Amino acid sequence: MHLMYFTEQPMSAYPADEGLKFGATALMFSNKHFDPVAGSRLYNEYLDHYRLAEEVGFDGIMLNEHHNAPFCMQAKCNVFASILAATTKRVKLVLLGNPLPLADNPVRLAEELAMIDMVSRGRLVSGFVRGGGQEQLATGVNPAFNRERFEEAHDLIVKAWTQPGPFRWEGAHYQHRVVNPWAVPLQKPHPRVWIPGVLSKETIVWAAKKRYPYIALSTEIEATKKIWEQYDQVAQETGYAGGPEYRGYLQRCHIAETEEKALANARQFMWMQGEFTGLAHPVWSSPSGYFSPSYRKAFVEYAVGRRSNPRGAAFEDQIHNQQIVAGTPKTVIPKLRRLLEETRPSIMGFWAADGFVSNEDTRTCIRLLGQEVLPALRDIGKELGLWSPFEANSPVSINFAEPAQPAGAVA
Amino acid sequence: MTPTSTAWESETVHVAGVALHLARAGSGAPLLVLHHDIGSPEHLPFYDALAERFTVLRPSHPGYDRSARPDWMRSVRDIAVVYQSLLAARGATGVSLLGLGFGGWIAAEMATMAPRGFHRLVLVGAMGVKPERGEIADQALLSYIDYVRRGFADQAAFDRIFGAEPSTSTLEQWDLNREMSFRIAWKPYMYNSTLPHLLGGVTTPALVVWGREDRIVPLECGERYAKALGQARLEVVEGAGHFVEMEKPEALASLVTRFAAQA
Numbered sequence: 001m002h003l004m005y006f007t008e009q010p011m012s013a014y015p016a017d018e019g020l021k022f023g024a025t026a027l028m029f030s031n032k033h034f035d036p037v038a039g040s041r042l043y044n045e046y047l048d049h050y051r052l053a054e055e056v057g058f059d060g061i062m063l064n065e066h067h068n069a070p071f072c073m074q075a076k077c078n079v080f081a082s083i084l085a086a087t088t089k090r091v092k093l094v095l096l097g098n099p100l101p102l103a104d105n106p107v108r109l110a111e112e113l114a115m116i117d118m119v120s121r122g123r124l125v126s127g128f129v130r131g132g133g134q135e136q137l138a139t140g141v142n143p144a145f146n147r148e149r150f151e152e153a154h155d156l157i158v159k160a161w162t163q164p165g166p167f168r169w170e171g172a173h174y175q176h177r178v179v180n181p182w183a184v185p186l187q188k189p190h191p192r193v194w195i196p197g198v199l200s201k202e203t204i205v206w207a208a209k210k211r212y213p214y215i216a217l218s219t220e221i222e223a224t225k226k227i228w229e230q231y232d233q234v235a236q237e238t239g240y241a242g243g244p245e246y247r248g249y250l251q252r253c254h255i256a257e258t259e260e261k262a263l264a265n266a267r268q269f270m271w272m273q274g275e276f277t278g279l280a281h282p283v284w285s286s287p288s289g290y291f292s293p294s295y296r297k298a299f300v301e302y303a304v305g306r307r308s309n310p311r312g313a314a315f316e317d318q319i320h321n322q323q324i325v326a327g328t329p330k331t332v333i334p335k336l337r338r339l340l341e342e343t344r345p346s347i348m349g350f351w352a353a354d355g356f357v358s359n360e361d362t363r364t365c366i367r368l369l370g371q372e373v374l375p376a377l378r379d380i381g382k383e384l385g386l387w388s389p390f391e392a393n394s395p396v397s398i399n400f401a402e403p404a405q406p407a408g409a410v411a
Numbered sequence: 412m413t414p415t416s417t418a419w420e421s422e423t424v425h426v427a428g429v430a431l432h433l434a435r436a437g438s439g440a441p442l443l444v445l446h447h448d449i450g451s452p453e454h455l456p457f458y459d460a461l462a463e464r465f466t467v468l469r470p471s472h473p474g475y476d477r478s479a480r481p482d483w484m485r486s487v488r489d490i491a492v493v494y495q496s497l498l499a500a501r502g503a504t505g506v507s508l509l510g511l512g513f514g515g516w517i518a519a520e521m522a523t524m525a526p527r528g529f530h531r532l533v534l535v536g537a538m539g540v541k542p543e544r545g546e547i548a549d550q551a552l553l554s555y556i557d558y559v560r561r562g563f564a565d566q567a568a569f570d571r572i573f574g575a576e577p578s579t580s581t582l583e584q585w586d587l588n589r590e591m592s593f594r595i596a597w598k599p600y601m602y603n604s605t606l607p608h609l610l611g612g613v614t615t616p617a618l619v620v621w622g623r624e625d626r627i628v629p630l631e632c633g634e635r636y637a638k639a640l641g642q643a644r645l646e647v648v649e650g651a652g653h654f655v656e657m658e659k660p661e662a663l664a665s666l667v668t669r670f671a672a673q674a
Contacts, residue, residue, distance in 0.1 A: 028552065137551055142597040144590050283554045288590040300582040303554050 001381035002388035003374050004060035004094055004349040005053035005366065006250060009046050010271065011073035012356045013038030019070070024281035026069040027134045039073060045359050046074075049366060050084055053091070056370025059388075060092035060125070062250070062349045064196075065099065067138040071271075078112045085120035093120055096196040096215055096349075097127025100157075101149035102139045107179055109153070110160040117185040122406035124191040127215070128154055130203070133291070134284040144289030147202065149173045158397075161190040188407050189400040192389060194248060194347070200292055201230065208234035208242070211398040213347060213389055215248030220321050224249065224343045238398065244385065245392040248347030251339065252324045255352075255368040256361065259327050263319075265365075266326030270315050271355030329372035336373070337380050346381070346388040417459040424470075426497045432477035433497075434469040437462030440530065441506045442671060443494065444469045445514025447654065448538070448550070448596075449559055450476040450588045452572060457660035464668050465507070470497065472517070474591035476584065486595050487513075487539070487603065491520035507531040507671040511656055512562075512627065513538050513592065516601070519636070522617070523609040531671040532617040534636055535663065536625050536653045541602040545629035549600060550592070555585040562653035564624035572657055601628075610639035617643035618670045620663065622651030 014033045019025040050061050063080050066072035074080060081093045093116065103109050117124040130150050136143040152171045156179070159167070165180030185191050195207040196215040207214040208231045216224050232242035252269050256262035286299040301307035318324040325335050339345075350369055353362045380386075393403045419436045436458070442465035444458065450471070461467050472490055474480035484490070494517065498506055507530045510518030515537025522532050538547060550558045556577060563569045573581060592601075617640045621633035630647070637645040646666055651659045 140598065142593055143551075144593040144597070284552065287551050287593070288586050289593050296583055296586055297579060300555065300586050301579060304556050304582060306579070 001378055001386050002059045002092070002248075002347045002390060003377060004062040004092075004347070005050065005058045005369075006062040006064075006349045006351045007046060007049065007362075008064070008066075008072045008351070008354060009042070009074040010354050011039065011042065011070040012271065013042065014070050024284075025071070026280055027138055027284045028281070029069070031068070034070075042073065045362075047080075047083065047087070049362060050080075051088060052363060052366050053370065054088050056367055057374050058091060058350075058370060060094045061088070062094045062096055064096050064129075066132065067135045069134070078109075078116060081116045081124070082112075082119065085116050085123070088120075088123075090123075092123050092125050094125040094194065094349075095127050096194060097129045099129050099131030099135060100153035101146045102131050102135060102141050103153055106153035106156045106174060107160055107176055107181055110157040111181045111183050113157070113191065114161065114181065114183040114185045117187055117191050118183065122186040122191075122404075124185070124187065125194055126191045127194045127196055129196060130200075133286050134280065136287055136290060137284055142289075143287035145173060146290050151206070158190060158193075158399075161185050162400075186406050187404040189396055189402055190404065192396050192404050196248075196250070199295075201294070202292055204230050205234050207231070208246075209238055209398065211235070211238070211240060211246070211395065213246045213248055215250060215347060215349065216345075217250045218252055218323055218351070219249075220323055221339065221342055228343065240398075244344050244346035245387055245389045245394045247343070247345040248349065249339070249343060249345040250349040250351055251336070252318075252351045252354075253332065253336070253369070253373075254324075254326045254357070255329060255332055255365045255373060256326075257328065257364065257368075259331065261361070262326040262328065265353065265357045265361055266319070266324050267315055268353065268355030268357050269318075269324050269351075329368055329376075333373060333376045336377060340377070340380055340384055340386060344384065344386060346386040346391070348377070417462045419454070419458075419462075424497060424500070426500060427493050429473045429481050429493055430479045431473065431493070431497065432471040435467065437465055437467045439465045440672070441466045441468060441503045442667075443498065443506055443508050443518075445494075445508070445510045445517050446472065446475070447511050447562075448513035448588060448592045448601075449562075449585055455572075455656060455660065457656040457664055460660060460664035461509075461667065464672055468503075470494070472514070472591070474594065475588045480591060480594075484595055487516055488520050489595065491517050491524060494521060495524060505530045507533070509533045509667055509671070510535065510537055512536045512653055513596075513601070515539065516603070516606075519606060519610065520603070522613045522615050522640075523606065526613045527615065529615045531673070532613070532615045532640075533620065533667050533670060534617065534633075535620045535655050536622055536628050537619070537632065537636060538596075538601040538628055539603055540607050540632050540635050540639070541599070541604060542629045542631050543635070544631055547601045547629070547632075548627045550589060555582050555589070558627075559585070559654075562625075562627045563658060564622065564650055564652035565658055568654075568658045607635060607639045610636070611641065614641055616670075616673075617641075618666065619643055619645045620655060620666055621645065621647050622653055622655045622658070623647050623649050624651065625653045627653035 063077040065077040169176040194213045197203040198217040235242035254266040282303045352365045421434045424431045471478040508518040515534040516539030619637045637643045
């Protein structure tokens with residue numbers, strides 16, 4: 001198994017009453033409510049948490065980014081990945097990921113990622129995402145070409161990583177007269193690419209066709225199983241067998257020394273989902289052209305308030321269906337075993353805390369996860385044959401038969 | 412305005428590989444009517460009033476309402492060129508252009524392409540030029556209903572035309588149309604910075620009409636259009652917002668008819 005630590009990097013230190021008054025805390029919620037003094041403290045706490053996660057035995061640190069919203073103050077995952085590349089020794093730096101359509105110059109992304117891979121001595125896993133709907137607006141990028149830009153930027157980055165330059169790129173959305181970045185990744189043929197997602201069928205199909213592991217973001221167990229059915233079917237059509245090494249899952253999971261405390265802190269996962277602050281404005285989160293045409297009806301109804309947010313389940317329901325897991329190591333391990341047995345992922349991200357959970361409680365959670373939960377999960381993983389892409393030595397993509405290895409490494 | 416029994420015919424016309432839905436009615440000099448970014452209802456009393464004096468040609472823009480989306484389109488000028496081809500294919504001469512809102516931008520682009528090519532040019536609340544003080548309302552930040560309501564000075568007029576709660580199928584069509592607007596007019600949003608310069612070469616007599624209470628495209632854009640065009644005057648319609656043809660159909664039909672029917 002590959003076990004990762006994750007936090008959304010919440011910026012809880014803002015006036016929640018202002019958010020409630022405004023009715024949404026994204027995009028147009030004024031950044032005058034951002035407190036850089038608290039921001040400075042929080043960024044440094046989050047860095048401490050990542051380093052602690054390495055100390056207590058996590059295999060990877062999962063990073064992401066969002067824009068214009070307090071639920072995530074990490075605006076550029078490559079910045080944190082760069083810092084961690086130099087300040088950690090062992091963990092994989094798993095970016096889930098860089099929002100490709102937001103980039104006007106994917107070659108620059110290819111360079112940044114190559115630098116992170118080299119500084120970390122080949123520990124980069126470079127995931128790619130489409131970016132949330134409102135992020136298209138936050139960065140002035142056309143939502144109607146989101147998926148086209150995603151695919152084209154991906155193709156350009158992989159080419160820049162794997163084919164000697166200079167070459168010319170004349171695409172539909174990107175035109176580069178000269179592609180010849182001096183820095184290229186240490187890992188050959190290129191760093192592993194994992195693709196996270198939650199809703200879009202097109203992304204699952206695309207990842208499966210590329211033979212990239214897909215990371216399901218906190219979906220319900222039954223929905224997760226449907227994702228794997230679909231992935232495995234495309235894998236079979238593409239000519240390989242799906243299985244645990246292509247399956248990842250992000251689990252909201254808070255551990256404390258007592259059940260009561262764990263449950264109280266786990267309620268903070270609802271902070272991001274809007275129980276306390278309101279998260280998404282339905283219009284901004286679903287700009288026209290961003291979503292798959294098959295969801296058009298659902299999203300226009302959502303946008304005018306005729307349908308509730310499909311992700312808006314109550315806390316108790318999410319505890320019941322295990323989208324949120326909370327407790328002491330003793331009670332949490334059997335729940336995670338059920339998840340592993342039923343959905344068979346080999347990559348697991350642990351989203352350990354959110355909202356106002358204190359620095360001390362977050363550290364306790366990371367420590368208990370590392371010391372008590374992860375060893376038990378590794379045993380279960382062995383028992384169930386949940387070999388990660390690293391353990392299974394799976395190829396980096398459909399186009400390359402070899403697994404990723406640092407250049408010059410003895411196989 | 413008295414109800415009429417105007418007979419509208421519709422056909423699919425193939426121009427430059429684009430399948431255009433075209434509604435046609437009336438007789439007289441040809442008048443090409445170009446609709447808003449939200450598309451257009453099938454029937455409006457305003458259209459019927461125009462058909463009493465003109466041969467009205469009402470295409471659905473490529474990618475809007477009943478016209479299929481050409482995936483290759485990237486700019487409003489692309490639509491303007493397709494319409495030039497449409498008129499050429501029909502051998503139409505002495506055509507007047509009437510552009511409503513977003514359609515006004517298309518009409519203005521067409522006029523710059525053929526400075527002497529049209530009989531009259533009428534722009535109503537036209538997008539296409541950048542305001543110097545205000546802003547063109549950003550529909551990406553507004554729900555479908557809120558955006559269209561913003562274009563009405565009188566909300567009762569919205570209710571009459573779309574219903575107080577428009578149907579989901581109307582919303583889906585608005586979403587499709589919005590997506591097409593994003594595909595061709597996302598950045599810069601709803602204007603072309605070279606257009607004001609090119610308008611100076613247009614010799615077609617022009618009438619610029621604006622709703623006094625237009626909250627989608629500020630009135631100053633009407634002033635800019637009237638100034639940039641060689642021969643133009645600005646008429647402001649009191650009590651109307653952006654969708655002048657839906658709120659004040661008689662007043663607008665009368666302005667258009669008097670202007671475009673001139674020899």
